[in-house]
Amino acid sequence: MFFGFDEDQIAVKEAVGALLDKRAGLTVLQQAWSDPAGPAAWAVWPDLADMGVQGLLAPESAGGSDLGWVTMTLVLSEAGRVALPLPLAETAAIGVPLLVSAGDPAGVLGSLVAGRAVVTVASGIGEADSGERPRAPAASRADWFVLGDRLYGRDDVVLRPVASVDATRDLAEVEALGEGLVVGSPLEFGALAAAAVLVGLGRALVSTTVDYVKDRHQFGVPVGSFQAVKHQLADAAMHVEFAAPAVWAAAWEMDQRGGDVGNIGEVARSVSLAKALASDAAERAARTALQCHGAMGYTDDYHLHLWLKRVWCLSPAFGSARWHRRRVGVDMGLHG
Amino acid sequence: MDLTWSRADEDFRAGARSWLEANVPRPALPSGDTSEGFARHLEWERHLFENRWSVVSWPEEYGGRGASLWQWLIFEEEYYRAGAPQRVTQNGIFLLAPTVFEFGTPEQQQRILPRMAAAEDLWCQGWSEPGAGSDLAGITSRAEPVDGGWALTGQKIWTTRGAFCTHLFGLFRTDPDSTRHRGLTYFLVPLDAPGVTVRGFGRLDGDEGFAEVFFDGVVVAEEAVLGGVGQGWSVAMATTGSERGLTLRSPGRFSAVVTRLVDLARRSADPGGHPDPLLADQVVRGWMEAEAYRLFTLQAVTALAGGARPGAESSLNKIWWSELDIHLHETALALRGDAAELDDAWMRGFEFSLSGPIYAGTNEIQRNIAAERLLGLPRS
Numbered sequence: 241m242f243f244g245f246d247e248d249q250i251a252v253k254e255a256v257g258a259l260l261d262k263r264a265g266l267t268v269l270q271q272a273w274s275d276p277a278g279p280a281a282w283a284v285w286p287d288l289a290d291m292g293v294q295g296l297l298a299p300e301s302a303g304g305s306d307l308g309w310v311t312m313t314l315v316l317s318e319a320g321r322v323a324l325p326l327p328l329a330e331t332a333a334i335g336v337p338l339l340v341s342a343g344d345p346a347g348v349l350g351s352l353v354a355g356r357a358v359v360t361v362a363s364g365i366g367e368a369d370s371g372e373r374p375r376a377p378a379a380s381r382a383d384w385f386v387l388g389d390r391l392y393g394r395d396d397v398v399l400r401p402v403a404s405v406d407a408t409r410d411l412a413e414v415e416a417l418g419e420g421l422v423v424g425s426p427l428e429f430g431a432l433a434a435a436a437v438l439v440g441l442g443r444a445l446v447s448t449t450v451d452y453v454k455d456r457h458q459f460g461v462p463v464g465s466f467q468a469v470k471h472q473l474a475d476a477a478m479h480v481e482f483a484a485p486a487v488w489a490a491a492w493e494m495d496q497r498g499g500d501v502g503n504i505g506e507v508a509r510s511v512s513l514a515k516a517l518a519s520d521a522a523e524r525a526a527r528t529a530l531q532c533h534g535a536m537g538y539t540d541d542y543h544l545h546l547w548l549k550r551v552w553c554l555s556p557a558f559g560s561a562r563w564h565r566r567r568v569g570v571d572m573g574l575h576g
Numbered sequence: 577m578d579l580t581w582s583r584a585d586e587d588f589r590a591g592a593r594s595w596l597e598a599n600v601p602r603p604a605l606p607s608g609d610t611s612e613g614f615a616r617h618l619e620w621e622r623h624l625f626e627n628r629w630s631v632v633s634w635p636e637e638y639g640g641r642g643a644s645l646w647q648w649l650i651f652e653e654e655y656y657r658a659g660a661p662q663r664v665t666q667n668g669i670f671l672l673a674p675t676v677f678e679f680g681t682p683e684q685q686q687r688i689l690p691r692m693a694a695a696e697d698l699w700c701q702g703w704s705e706p707g708a709g710s711d712l713a714g715i716t717s718r719a720e721p722v723d724g725g726w727a728l729t730g731q732k733i734w735t736t737r738g739a740f741c742t743h744l745f746g747l748f749r750t751d752p753d754s755t756r757h758r759g760l761t762y763f764l765v766p767l768d769a770p771g772v773t774v775r776g777f778g779r780l781d782g783d784e785g786f787a788e789v790f791f792d793g794v795v796v797a798e799e800a801v802l803g804g805v806g807q808g809w810s811v812a813m814a815t816t817g818s819e820r821g822l823t824l825r826s827p828g829r830f831s832a833v834v835t836r837l838v839d840l841a842r843r844s845a846d847p848g849g850h851p852d853p854l855l856a857d858q859v860v861r862g863w864m865e866a867e868a869y870r871l872f873t874l875q876a877v878t879a880l881a882g883g884a885r886p887g888a889e890s891s892l893n894k895i896w897w898s899e900l901d902i903h904l905h906e907t908a909l910a911l912r913g914d915a916a917e918l919d920d921a922w923m924r925g926f927e928f929s930l931s932g933p934i935y936a937g938t939n940e941i942q943r944n945i946a947a948e949r950l951l952g953l954p955r956s
C-alpha cells in the first residue's frame with residue numbers, strides 16, 4: 241500500500257504547471273474569453289505536445305509515453321488550477337485513450353499526440369429535453385468530434401454555435417451526418433478527467449480567495465480574520481481535499497485496467513465517487529469564493545468569474561454529482 | 577502509487593477476521609456506559625488482550641503484535657465489520673498511550689503500558705473543567721509541590737466513563753503565577769487516591785457515561801508527571817492530535833455503519849420495491865463520504881509511514897468524520913420513518929453522533945485551526 245505519487249509523476253506535474261503559468265496565465269485566459277479560437281488562447285497547445293502531455297495515455301509506438309492516468313489526472317488538475325481554456329481533457333484524456341483502445345481506426349493518434357489535431361467530445365448526459373442536440377466545446381478548432389460512442393471528422397458534422405456561460409468554451413451544437421467510427425463511450429474517461437480538472441479549479445478558488453481575504457480590510461482588519469469567512473473557507477478546503485484522493489484512486493484503478501474500455505465497467509464506481517465528490521466540492525468552493533470576495537467577485541471586470549463559470553460547466557459535464565450517486569445507487573440495488 | 581495490500585497484510589487481515597468471527601460476543605453486549613455493561617466490556621477487553629488483539633500496533637513486550645499502521649487500519653476495519661463491541665479502553669490505548677510512548681520515561685512505560693493493554697488499569701481523560709471547555713488553557717485545577725510529589729486540587733467534568741475507570745490523565749496548573757498555556761503540567765492520577773471524589777452522571781442517551789471528578793488535596797508522587805513539569809500544554813497537544821487524527825475514529829468504523837445503512841435502505845422499500853429516491857441518494861452520499869474518508873486516511877498514513885508528523889490536517893479529519901457520522905445516522909432515522917423514535921441502536925447511534933462535533937475540540941475550534949494553520953488566515 242502506498243497512496244502517494246512517485247518522483248516522475250510529481251516532476252511531470254510540476255513541469256506542466258510551470259509551463260502553464262508561463263504560457264497560459266491570466267492574460268491568455270482573458271484573451272481566450274473574447275477570442276476562444278484565436279492564436280493567443282492556443283499558443284500553449286504545441287508546447288504542451290512538446291512536453292508530451294497529449295501523449296500521456298498513448299503508447300510509445302504512437303509517439304506517446306504511456307505514463308498513465310495517475311500522471312494524467314495530476315496534469316489535468318494543473319490545467320484546472322489555471323482554468324486552461326483548451327480541450328486538453330477532451331483530446332488527451334478522452335480522444336487519445338478511446339482511439340488507443342479502438343485500434344486507431346482513423347489513423348489520427350499520431351497527429352493528436354503531436355499537437356497537430358484536436359478532439360472534442362459531447363458529454364451528452366442528463367438532458368432535460370431529449371430533443372436537444374449534443375454540444376461540444378472548442379468547436380471551431382476541433383478536427384474530430386466524439387458523439388455517443390462514435391468519432392466523426394469535421395466534414396461529417398454540422399456545427400451551430402451556442403453561447404455557454406463560459407465564453408472560453410467555444411461551444412456548439414453538433415449534428416452528425418455520416419455513420420462515424422465506433423470508438424466506445426467517453427463517459428468514464430470524461431467523468432474522471434472532469435473530476436481532475438474540478439479538483440484543480442476548486443483548489444485555485446480556495447487559494448485565490450485566501451489571498452484576497454488576507455488583503456481586503458474592513459473594520460480596520462483583514463476580512464479573513466472574521467470567523468464567518470474563515471469557517472466557510474475551511475469547509476471549502478476540506479471538501480476539495482477529500483475529493484482529491486478519490487480522483488487519484490480512480491486514476492490508479494483505471495491504470496490497473498490498462499485503459500481497456502472493455503473492462504471499464506469495473507471502475508465505474510470509483511469514477512462516480514471521484515466525479516460526485518469533485519463536482520460537489522468545486523461547486524462549494526465556487527460559492528464560497530464568490531461570497532468571500534463580495535461584489536469584487538460579482539463582476540466580469542475581475543478574473544474570479546472565469547473560475548466560477550468553468551466550474552458551472554464541468555460540474556454537470558459527464559454526469560453531475562447527483563447523476564453519479566444515482567448510478568452507484570442503481571448498482572447497490574437502491575433504485576428501480 | 578499502489579493501492580493493493582501486501583501478502584503479509586492480507587494474511588494479517590485473514591487472521592483478524594477469523595478470530596473475530598469466532599469470538600465476537602453474540603448477542604451484542606449492553607452499553608459500556610453503564611456499570612453493568614462496563615463490566616461485560618471489561619471481560620471482552622481482557623479476552624482481546626489474552627489473544628493479543630487489544631493493542632495490535634504496540635511492541636510485543638507490552639502485549640501488542642508490533643503491527644504497522646497499515647495493519648492497525650486493517651484490524652480496525654475488521655473489528656467494526658465484525659460488529660465487535662465499542663472499546664471502553666479507547667481513551668487509554670488510543671489517546672494516552674501514544675503520549676506515553678513519546679514522552680514517558682522507561683519506568684513509566686513499563687509501569688503503565690502493560691496494565692493498560694491488559695485492561696487492568698482503565699484510563700479516563702481529564703481536560704475539561706466547568707470553566708474551561710474549548711478554552712482549555714483556562715483551567716484552574718492546580719498542583720502544589722509537597723514532600724515527594726504534588727497535591728492536586730480542583731474539578732474536572734464531562735470525563736467519559738470516569739465513574740468506571742481506575743486512573744485519570746489530565747492537566748493541572750503547577751505554576752500559580754502562570755496564565756494560559758504556560759505553567760501547566762500533565763499528571764497521571766489513580767482515582768482511588770485519598771481526596772478523589774467521582775460522581776457519574778447521564779449523557780444525552782441517559783447512560784452514566786459522564787463523570788465529574790473532584791480533587792481535594794490529592795497527593796501524587798513525582799512519577800505522576802508525564803513529560804516534565806511546566807510542559808503540560810505541548811504534551812497534551814500530542815494527545816489531542818491523536819484524538820482528532822487517526823487513532824480515535826478509524827475509517828472502518830464508518831464503513832461498517834454504511835454497510836448497515838445500505839441494508840436498512842434495501843429493506844425500507846416502498847410498495848414499488850425501492851426506498852424513497854431522495855433517501856437512496858443520501859445513502860449513496862454517505863457511502864461516498866465514508867469512502868472519501870477511507871482514501872484520505874490511506875493518503876495520510878502513507879505520509880506518516882514516510883516520516884511526516886501529523887499536523888493541522890487532523891482538524892479537517894475530525895470535522896469530516898463527525899459530520900459523516902451524523903449524516904449516516906440522520907439518513908438511517910429518516911429511512912426508519914416513525915420507528916425512528918424507538919430507543920434502539922440507530923437512535924443511540926444518532927444521539928452519540930451528535931456529540932462528535934462537540935468532543936475532541938468542537939468543530940468550530942477545528943475550523944479556526946484549519947483556517948489559521950492550514951490556510952494561513954490571520955487570527956481574530
Ligand SMILES: Cc1cc2nc3c(=O)[nH]c(=O)nc-3n(C[C@H](O)[C@H](O)[C@H](O)COP(=O)(O)OP(=O)(O)OC[C@H]3O[C@@H](n4cnc5c(N)ncnc54)[C@H](O)[C@@H]3O)c2cc1C
Nearest residue numbers: 701702703704709710734735736931934935936937938940
Ligand atoms: C460525548 C462527550 C465526551 C466527552 N469526553 C470528555 C472527556 O473524556 N474528557 C474531557 O476532558 N472532556 C470531555 N468532553 C468535553 C469536551 O472536551 C468539551 O465539551 C469541548 O471541549 C467543548 O467545551 P464545552 O462543552 O465547554 O463548550 P464551550 O467551549 O462552552 O462551547 C460552546 C459553543 O461555543 C463555541 N465556541 C467556543 N469557543 C469558540 C471559539 N473560539 N470560536 C468559535 N466558537 C467557539 C463552541 O464551538 C460551542 O459550539 C466530552 C464531551 C462530550 C460531548
